[in-house]
Amino acid sequence: ERAANPLTFDGEGRLADGRRIPLRANIGSAADARAAAAAKAEGVGLFRTEFLFLDRADEPSVEEQTASYAEAFGAFAEVESPKIVVRTLDAGADKPLPFLTEAGEPNPALGVRGYRTRSRSLAVLTNQLEAISAAARQTGADVWVMAPMIATVEESEDFAALCAEAGLKHAGVMIEVPSAALRARSVLRSCEFASIGTNDLTQYTMAADRMLGALAELNDPWQPGVLALIRATAEGAAAAATDTGAPRSVGVCGEAAADPALAAVLVGLGVDSLSMTPRALPAVAAVLASVSTEEARTLAEVALESDTAAEARTAVRARLPILD
């Protein structure tokens, strides 16, 4: 009956065969966190923390950061052990910060951005991790922390070590750079989860600036080359789980997760949770509830075997009667 009423989400994403696929929210502030909780999101899959840093001459203090993160974590107090995935500062490229990034890079999207700003100031990162850790202790929230723009195994190892030093139990990586997708098995040895940022992964796979409307056809997560990297990430994570004897979850937190038909394909490719803008939750939940694990796998094969993004989209949608 959920399919008949796509306007609500009951707070539990699942497939037709009952398999749980947690559906979480992307947020950028405490106000967003409250809206996500009201929409019954199963916690937060991407907390963009830039809001506190933008338009400032200096880094916010650890105390200010702690209070702000604690306010956001507290929004989910009524949900039992809500998982909250916090992304460390993703400065650079389209989000310059006077105290951290350098103006005038010839290719800012390929520059010192995301995790890479650690080389400019380790303290900005360790202070943020300290504040996230303190806010987690204060609120009792189940906090997982991930770094944006991880490209190599060394970066993943370094980030895991910094999180451990800050007393954070769960360190993860965003998969946004093709090298990290291709080497997911090794990248996920030290960090225990991956969240695929399909906005940047698409931009870097297709070599197409995500800000350029003229390149919208290339900047499409249905591109079979992008889907192949998502599959590679899921396979690498499964291998890393076997290697380490510990779970290695793989979520998607880019815009792709909010496209209901593509959400089913992502699950079929091996993704085990999705995070999106809260208003997309009902439609995504309805489509997932209409497909079994086997059917999602078939949809993934159909998409991967397509030659073009348009063909993949059309072929998958034709197999989802709920979208008629």
Ligand code: PEP
């Ligand atoms: C992404 O790249 O898909 C992502 C979720 O991060 P952002 O859009 O903030 O770069």
Ligand code: MG
């Ligand atoms: Mg990104």
